[in-house]
Amino acid sequence: MNDVNASHYNLPPPQITDQNRPFWDGAKQNRLMVLRCEGCGRHRFPPVPCCKRCLSTHASWTEVPGRGTLWSWAVIHRPYFPGALVPYQVAIVELDEGPLLGTNIINARDENMRVGAPVRVAFKQIENDLTLPVFELVD
Amino acid sequence: MDRLKSLSRKVAVVGVGTSAYGKFPDKDATALGVDAFLAALDDSGVSRDQIDGLVVHRAPHIQRMSEMLGLRTRYMSHPAGWGAQSGVEVIQAVAALEAGLANCIALIYADDGGSRNHVYGGPSFRKGPMQDPFEPWGYTAAVTRLAMLYRRYSHFYGTKPEQLAEIALTFRHHANLNPAAIMHSKTMTLDDYWAAPWIVEPLRRNDCCLVNDGAVCLILTRKDRAADAKKKPVYIAGFGEFEDFEEHDLLWGPDFGFSGTQRAAKQAYEMADVSHGDIDLLCAYDHFAPTIFFQLEGLGFCKQGEAPDFIAGGRIRVGGDLPINPHGGHLSESYLLGWTHHAECIRQLRGECGARQVKDAEIAQYSNPGVPMSTIIYSV
Numbered sequence: 001m002n003d004v005n006a007s008h009y010n011l012p013p014p015q016i017t018d019q020n021r022p023f024w025d026g027a028k029q030n031r032l033m034v035l036r037c038e039g040c041g042r043h044r045f046p047p048v049p050c051c052k053r054c055l056s057t058h059a060s061w062t063e064v065p066g067r068g069t070l071w072s073w074a075v076i077h078r079p080y081f082p083g084a085l086v087p088y089q090v091a092i093v094e095l096d097e098g099p100l101l102g103t104n105i106i107n108a109r110d111e112n113m114r115v116g117a118p119v120r121v122a123f124k125q126i127e128n129d130l131t132l133p134v135f136e137l138v139d
Numbered sequence: 140m141d142r143l144k145s146l147s148r149k150v151a152v153v154g155v156g157t158s159a160y161g162k163f164p165d166k167d168a169t170a171l172g173v174d175a176f177l178a179a180l181d182d183s184g185v186s187r188d189q190i191d192g193l194v195v196h197r198a199p200h201i202q203r204m205s206e207m208l209g210l211r212t213r214y215m216s217h218p219a220g221w222g223a224q225s226g227v228e229v230i231q232a233v234a235a236l237e238a239g240l241a242n243c244i245a246l247i248y249a250d251d252g253g254s255r256n257h258v259y260g261g262p263s264f265r266k267g268p269m270q271d272p273f274e275p276w277g278y279t280a281a282v283t284r285l286a287m288l289y290r291r292y293s294h295f296y297g298t299k300p301e302q303l304a305e306i307a308l309t310f311r312h313h314a315n316l317n318p319a320a321i322m323h324s325k326t327m328t329l330d331d332y333w334a335a336p337w338i339v340e341p342l343r344r345n346d347c348c349l350v351n352d353g354a355v356c357l358i359l360t361r362k363d364r365a366a367d368a369k370k371k372p373v374y375i376a377g378f379g380e381f382e383d384f385e386e387h388d389l390l391w392g393p394d395f396g397f398s399g400t401q402r403a404a405k406q407a408y409e410m411a412d413v414s415h416g417d418i419d420l421l422c423a424y425d426h427f428a429p430t431i432f433f434q435l436e437g438l439g440f441c442k443q444g445e446a447p448d449f450i451a452g453g454r455i456r457v458g459g460d461l462p463i464n465p466h467g468g469h470l471s472e473s474y475l476l477g478w479t480h481h482a483e484c485i486r487q488l489r490g491e492c493g494a495r496q497v498k499d500a501e502i503a504q505y506s507n508p509g510v511p512m513s514t515i516i517y518s519v
């Protein structure tokens with residue numbers, strides 16, 4: 001399987017917009033940022049316009065410790081993105097604060113991958129101005 | 140429930156038409172839709188001038204389709220391309236007919252995605268509702284979502300790979316009995332199944348639907364007008380639609396759609412006044428094999444986590460207790476977003492299915508997983 005370090009599988013770079021820029025700026029400083037609802041405190045990511053719990057449209061970016069559990073993972077064998085280095089692994093982690101994040105689990109041996117395994121955030125600098133929050137298994 | 144029950148068995152499917160299935164680069168979706176419409180019209184005995192409602196799904200231009208068919212309509216609907224839309228459109232057509240918005244509705248689904256090499260992932264899928272935010276990590280494609288869900292499911296319930304394989308093997312066996320199926324002449328053994336490549340692990344190629352061209356047309360009318368139909372009318376006895384978005388965040392909820400499916404099914408069974416034992420066959424949306432487990436459990440044919448054992452021993456094969464997708468489903472007959480499953484329900488209840496006919500079938504159920512989950516009970 002291809003390693004996340006290898007030019008990150010040749011995937012297209014993120015499309016950075018005003019809505020998600022704080023997430024990517026935070027990652028460059030090795031900080032994991034998600035939105036926190038100013039109405040009820042619920043955390044959410046990706047950035048969507050309102051909180052599904054209280055419907056408040058007011059939210060602020062906040063740093064979270066990046067602890068959670070492995071929700072699931074899969075290995076993509078088909079190059080959906082032209083030139084992508086397949087096969088590669090993608091994962092979903094569930095942050096302790098609630099949001100599900102799409103990500104990659106790095107430095108993990110297959111036999112240690114397990115639904116519910118504790119994970120913590122790590123940061124991979126892909127290019128000068130692109131750092132990707134990824135996760136690793138916690139022993 | 141009284142209002143819903145008043146709709147039970149009031150509307151019938153009187154015509155079913157399907158185009159050929161495969162790749163037809165010389166035809167676009169609209170042309171395929173015309174093939175299916177003409178076949179359904181002939182099947183029904185209804186005249187073109189009696190049709191005053193039109194639903195066109197997936198094919199890009201409803202006005203072009205209407206013009207080509209020379210229709211005069213007072214009910215038109217052109218839903219977006221959601222996979223789950225076929226059940227919703229049938230349900231809405233029942234309500235529209237009973238409300239008098241139309242007297243006779245043709246519902247046409249047509250797609251030329253096979254010839255266009257439509258890929259359900261990557262850049263062409265970027266406008267999809269689920270995939271955008273996690274693309275930078277390589278997350279894309281409907282199949283990845285299902286692979287993730289199945290990984291979780293098999294973790295919780297200890298499902299073995301050969302138990303998942305039974306779904307693809309069953310539907311391929313059914314396709315081998317169905318001359319219209321794309322995979323009609325291709326048999327598959329368990330060794331063949333293992334030998335096929337991963338698409339997104341833990342799902343192999345044969346756990347994933349075909350991508351092909353084709354079209355389906357259903358003609359629906361009220362009971363008082365169904366008596367003139369050429370063939371035995373098949374009634375819509377019950378239906379349900381539900382989705383629980385409270386826990387949705389980009390992926391299906393944590394329970395594999397169980398609670399939503401359960402609520403939709405409860406309404407449908409109550410409305411139709413039938414129970415699980417009355418269902419002679421199930422046509423369940425199978426864009427990816429694991430959805431069969433999720434639907435069987437949500438619909439209540441077995442408890443959560445029991446579906447892999449439930450399907451063992453030929454139970455879901457034609458001749459078993461609960462045949463599922465006798466036509467071969469999306470995995471092995473044709474992938475037309477659930478519409479082929481409605482067509483199969485009707486044809487089975489009419490007794491037209493030859494080698495794959497479910498004996499004495501009187502009640503057939505259609506279902507799809509989200510979004511939204513919907514289910515329909517057809518009865519003669």
Ligand SMILES: [Zn+2]
Nearest residue numbers: 037040051054
């Ligand atoms: Zn809130």
